[in-house]
Amino acid sequence: MNYGHALRFGLHLPSDADCGPGRLVEVAGLAEQWGLDLLVVPAGTVGDDLGPSTVASWIAGATVSLGLVLEARPATLHPAMLARAVASLDRLTEGRVEPAFRAGPPTAASGTADSVAALGEAIAVVRELWNVLDRGLGRFTGRFYRLAGAEKAAPAHDVPISVDGQDQDLLRLVGLRADEWSTGCDAVTLTQGNSAVDEAARGAGRDPREIRRRVTIRGGFDERTGGFTGTAAGPARRSRPRAPSPRPYAAAAHMIRSGAIGWFQLRPVGGAVADVSADATAYAHRDANFSLVVTGDVDEVVDRAWVRLSPFLDGLCISFESSLRPERIAAAWPPRTLSRLRELRSVYDPEGVFGDNFALTPAANHPRRKHPMSDYGHELWFGSFVTPTARPPQAPVELAQTSERAGLDLVSFQDHPYQSAFQDTWTLMSYVAARTERIRISGNVLSLPLRPPAVLARAAASLDRLTGGRVELGIGAGAFWDGIVAMGGRRLEPAQAVRAVEEAVDVIRGLWATDETGPLRVPGEFYTVNGAKRGPAPAHRIPIRIGAYRPRMLRLTGKIADGWLPSLGFLPEGPASLRAMNEQIDEAASAAGREPAAVSRLLNLSGRFTSGAGGGLLQGTPGDWAEQIADLALQYGVSGFILASDESADLNLFGHEVAPRARELVQSERVT
Incomplete structure (x- = not known):
């Protein structure tokens, strides 16, 4: 059946946690350059993928005209907050945003019924908070969500709400309340789903043509023939285990290639020092197997390159460190060592003459200190x-x-x-x-x-x-x-x-x-x-x-x-x-x-x-x-x-x- 809607074309954005900002901007830029209508930001998998609302807002700031479809699961965040987020982003982009809702996981007791019912309530909450034509406060009382007199805020345009999925209860919800059905399924299932949506819409007194249909197609173009091969499909299934994310050597390679540093030295910590307790000396972390020395000319540039590698390191030596932030001092010395060094500083260097070398503040209220500590020595x-x-x-x-x-x-x-x-x-x-x-x-x-x-x-x-x-x-x-x-x-x-x-x-x-x-x-x-x-x-x-x-x-x-x-x-x-x-x-x-x-x-x-x-x-x-x-x-x-x-x-x-x-x-x- 032809529902008479204008055709729209878009891309499904990759948003796994390893996908760097450059790649995201590249994909969004290509979509905009090619004249595509939409960029779909997927809800993804918790732990594997970046947060969709954050990615969508960030991409919105990097593009000019591209429409953005934000996939969201109201089960993870109160729909009132989703309503605020979508309305805010739609105003910032002057009307380029659409949400696509997914139901939460089914429960053992009720299967998909409760998750679909909760999704229906979520749509009602969102629309209530966007309905500024009704000048009263937002109110809603349901089994899963409640509004008790919330202020309303409208988006920049009449934002359509899409619902994604293929479950029969969910298809009925689309026919009853949604503006669009989003799916990734084969032609037979698509035809059957359209029939279910249409039947529910007619039962609710709606014209089925009010409801747009959006399908995700996965495939590619054959380099030899130029023809497209692919099928409509559901959520992507990874066919092989993902590589560890991110790897230390990749972070190190990025630092070296960045041009931020002039010296990169990795060497073993051997000999007697390897047997000394990390808490037994001012040079803590001597129990490490290797030490890494990095130097550069511009502090800020080195710091930006360093952040990708630092999560893989244990401890820090800051005798010659450019930044003396408190978290770096805490990483350099275990608590007992740090406390002992502060006591020594109070005796031998109460005025902090060697502050740039040791980056330590004298201990508070030490007998040889004239005044209680008030300046913690942090960079302003x-x-x-x-x-x-x-x-x-x-x-x-x-x-x-x-x-x-x-x-x-x-x-x-x-x-x-x-x-x-x-x-x-x-x-x-x-x-x-x-x-x-x-x-x-x-x-x-x-x-x-x-x-x-x-x-x-x-x-x-x-x-x-x-x-x-x-x-x-x-x-x-x-x-x-x-x-x-x-x-x-x-x-x-x-x-x-x-x-x-x-x-x-x-x-x-x-x-x-x-x-x-x-x-x-x-x-x-x-x-x-x-x-x-x-x-x-x-x-x-x-x-x-x-x-x-x-x-x-x-x-x-x-x-x-x-x-x-x-x-x-x-x-x-x-x-x-x-x-x-x-x-x-x-x-x-x-x-x-x-x-x-x-x-x-x-x-x-x-x-x-x-x-x-x-x-x-x-x-x-x-x-x-x-x-x-x-x-x-x-x-x-x-x-x-x-x-x-x-x-x-x-x-x-x-x-x-x-x-x-x-x-x-x-x-x-x-x-x-």
């Missing part, structure tokens, strides 16, 4: 905190590009999915990643109650691989609980929220740990992972920072986090609050066997630049700002300063004038 970096406004959708993208041009190190976005005036933060981050080249990207902070940690782990690792290691993770326990509940989330008491964050971090890090054998199992109270396949691994060790203000969350930050991310405006006594809050983090870190310096301290800032003398904290000239920021670094150990502003002029002043002057002041004070 600077970032922006941009509002993810939905109108106009390109405004935060342009501010991210301004941040990069201003020399800032990071651009971050708040995450309030229940705010219809905001774009979906992860979609925006992925899109911005494709529109920038150097700047790091983070949520500030991501709302865990609405972002399941298993899905977040895969999305973060995917984006980190696509960007070559530019992703950082800021997470929060949740604050605006009425909005969270309205979007279908669960309201938690403060103590529950703290436990939920700890479980989430366990899940995220567990899924990233692809070097560990066996699937991940986390029998949590709030997040349960029962045999999930690990992976993909991120391109570098993504730091996890926690937004925390109260004692329990501060103690958790010291116990498990890589960084603390508060906002200056929410500190009860302003900067003076930092000392006591730092002490709580430090005590918890020490109790967990960690160095307090392993937890970096960040601070969201806001203020006003003036041409003359200011009237208080961060109210003055760029020079005034630099001096006050230097004091925050030296007195309270803050090393990451993030300016909350949507003004390009402020970001330029912060990056071009404040940041370099503050670094000079801190470095000068540390040397003297």
Whole structure:
């Protein structure tokens, strides 16, 4: 039967975890160059493939006119969040996005019935949140999903919803509710499926011609005859085992070919040193079999090449290392060795004269030290905190590009999915990643109650691989609980929220740990992972920072986090609050066997630049700002300063004038 629809042609994007960003851009560019209509981003296999929403958003930022079909499984993420993500990406691309939903796996008790019923509810939730013609709040009550007064936000165009699959219950759902049926099957099955869809549509009072049909064909062109050979097919089946991903020698070869380094030396660590305990000497990790020495001229270029190889190495020697970040210090020395070296430094080098050589801060409160430790010795970096406004959708993208041009190190976005005036933060981050080249990207902070940690782990690792290691993770326990509940989330008491964050971090890090054998199992109270396949691994060790203000969350930050991310405006006594809050983090870190310096301290800032003398904290000239920021670094150990502003002029002043002057002041004070 001819349904009368205009023909559309597209490509199915390869998205396995080994597929580098260059290959993805190449495929998307070819599809656009050939004048194809669609690029299908597959849902893929957890652990093997990149996250589809992240890939689609990233590809959207790298293309101009290509339509994008995003395959998604609402069973893995609340459909309200999918609705936000698709609407945000559709606005960013001016109407180039379509979702294709797949049902979740059938249950033993009910087979496919429950999974198809849940998919039907998911479609209803998505359409409810897109229906801004009905000016009320979004409400829906079903067996699987619930909306309790959520704000609505429409996409840029009337987005069709496709459903993929061949099960009879699912075909009936297509006829009842979908705009398109997507499948990969032979001609006979396709004819039978069309009949089932048509019958269900007529039963619901719909014209079957309203429902488009899309089929995936797998095959190729014969080089000799130029003819096409292939068949319609279902999801791809790998015919041979996949190669290990990625291999150390491939990462090493990439580093050598990159031109980033001038010296690459691999040598055995033999003789007596191989028998010395790693904790018995300042040169730790002497129990290793081999050592690798890499040098280069430009720190940033070497670091970018290094991130692909570092996951295969155990330990680090940083006597001559260009970067002194806390995570590198933690990798260089086991905790007991690091503690002992700090004590020795307190006795023999309390002023840190040899800081550039050993990269260690003297121990806190040592008898020979004049003042308690407040400066953790971290390198300073600077970032922006941009509002993810939905109108106009390109405004935060342009501010991210301004941040990069201003020399800032990071651009971050708040995450309030229940705010219809905001774009979906992860979609925006992925899109911005494709529109920038150097700047790091983070949520500030991501709302865990609405972002399941298993899905977040895969999305973060995917984006980190696509960007070559530019992703950082800021997470929060949740604050605006009425909005969270309205979007279908669960309201938690403060103590529950703290436990939920700890479980989430366990899940995220567990899924990233692809070097560990066996699937991940986390029998949590709030997040349960029962045999999930690990992976993909991120391109570098993504730091996890926690937004925390109260004692329990501060103690958790010291116990498990890589960084603390508060906002200056929410500190009860302003900067003076930092000392006591730092002490709580430090005590918890020490109790967990960690160095307090392993937890970096960040601070969201806001203020006003003036041409003359200011009237208080961060109210003055760029020079005034630099001096006050230097004091925050030296007195309270803050090393990451993030300016909350949507003004390009402020970001330029912060990056071009404040940041370099503050670094000079801190470095000068540390040397003297």
